[in-house]
Amino acid sequence: xxxxxxxxxxxxxxxxxxxxxxxxxxxxxxxxxxxxxxxxxxxxxxxxxxxxxxxxxxxxxxxxxxxxxxxxxxxxxxxxxxxxxxxxxxxxxxxxxxxxxxxxxxxxxxxxxxxxxxxxxxxxxxxxxxxxxxxxxxxxxxxxxxxxxxxxxxxxxxxxxxxxxxxxxxxxxxxxxxxxxxxxxxxxxxxxxxxxxxxxxxxxxxxxxxxxxxxxxxxxxxxxxxxxxxxxxxxxxxxxxxxxxxxxxxxxxxxxxxxxxxxxxxxxxxxxxxxxxxxxxxxxxxxxxxxxxxxxxxxxxxxxxxxxxxxxxxxxxxxxxxxxxxxxxxxxxxxxxxxxxxxxxxxxxxxxxxxxxxxxxxxxxxxxxxxxxx
Ligand code: GDP
Ligand code: MN
Numbered sequence: 001x002x003x004x005x006x007x008x009x010x011x012x013x014x015x016x017x018x019x020x021x022x023x024x025x026x027x028x029x030x031x032x033x034x035x036x037x038x039x040x041x042x043x044x045x046x047x048x049x050x051x052x053x054x055x056x057x058x059x060x061x062x063x064x065x066x067x068x069x070x071x072x073x074x075x076x077x078x079x080x081x082x083x084x085x086x087x088x089x090x091x092x093x094x095x096x097x098x099x100x101x102x103x104x105x106x107x108x109x110x111x112x113x114x115x116x117x118x119x120x121x122x123x124x125x126x127x128x129x130x131x132x133x134x135x136x137x138x139x140x141x142x143x144x145x146x147x148x149x150x151x152x153x154x155x156x157x158x159x160x161x162x163x164x165x166x167x168x169x170x171x172x173x174x175x176x177x178x179x180x181x182x183x184x185x186x187x188x189x190x191x192x193x194x195x196x197x198x199x200x201x202x203x204x205x206x207x208x209x210x211x212x213x214x215x216x217x218x219x220x221x222x223x224x225x226x227x228x229x230x231x232x233x234x235x236x237x238x239x240x241x242x243x244x245x246x247x248x249x250x251x252x253x254x255x256x257x258x259x260x261x262x263x264x265x266x267x268x269x270x271x272x273x274x275x276x277x278x279x280x281x282x283x284x285x286x287x288x289x290x291x292x293x294x295x296x297x298x299x300x301x302x303x304x305x306x307x308x309x310x311x312x313x314x315x316x317x318x319x320x321x322x323x324x325x326x327x328x329x330x331x332x333x334x335x336x337x338x339x340x341x342x343x344x345x346x347x348x349x350x351x352x353x354x355x356x357x358x359x360x361x362x363x364x365x366x367x368x369x370x371x372x373x374x
Pocket of ligand 1: 054083111113369370
């Protein structure tokens, strides 16, 4: 007879395996057999490239040079920087680009990225608004690649591909990119990344100003309303990995707090379409909000059950997994950030940061005016 503890153990194990292996396999299969094509065409609508920037003096010139060399008809492209509260040279540097058509909206008081986006959206003129962070560089064909998807009238937004150079974050983004490709082929990506994504301006609705994950919320609201949000792998945003593990921790914990906030507010995705609700629960809710709690829980359950013969080797295997994570951490401190040990470490690190994010969320201690980590 299975005891209650055993039932709990196997249920927890089932959810964990479904989240990290079952869903990726299922969505991979679906992406092959039930894919929905996007009716692309080489269109050139009016585009606004919108760059939220807070104290970005170290990168903003490089970013604007990058924007100005993108392959897009210049009379169809408007470049806008929205800054608030920047007290370094950001504003002066951007103002220096006025004669090359770069528009700047600056306000002395910082209110956060979501408020900044809300403020400028009524002032921009593109039919398509492309959001891009100050510290990411785009490939020259990226804009054309993004907008060709809007030839399909069911597409409401397009996510570009984010590539992180180096670190465990790079590894994580490659896995995430695979899921995004599959999610998009079946219906929609479950959230775009603010580094690079595009929406039809007419679909924009102001965000609550305390929104932490503006990019995720904007794109998921469109999915919820029945629009398709597709992934464009030929539009690429490149970004350096966080400069340190401490910086990466801050960023992951902040994004996790934002994830809890967004999941709570979206309150499910009862889309009119067939797949998105299932994809949303599998790819986002389970991964962001459930499994970070299940991992320590299953270790505890396994410990309680380790008197039974079957559970002993499982407990040893789990323990070995966490020892491997510690070894990966040790190696990382010696500057070796690669290999399977590092991947195991990064997995644990990310889940621990998610728990820290939960704490920030329920205590309301994550400000919308976060300190930049680079
Ligand atoms: P991350 O990419 O999630 O690590 O977040 P970042 O700190 O890089 O911020 C993303 C983008 O939003 C960057 O271009 C920032 O300069 C910009 N940003 C962050 N906070 C604010 C803010 O309060 N106001 C404005 N206007 N932009 C902001
Ligand atoms: Mn960024």
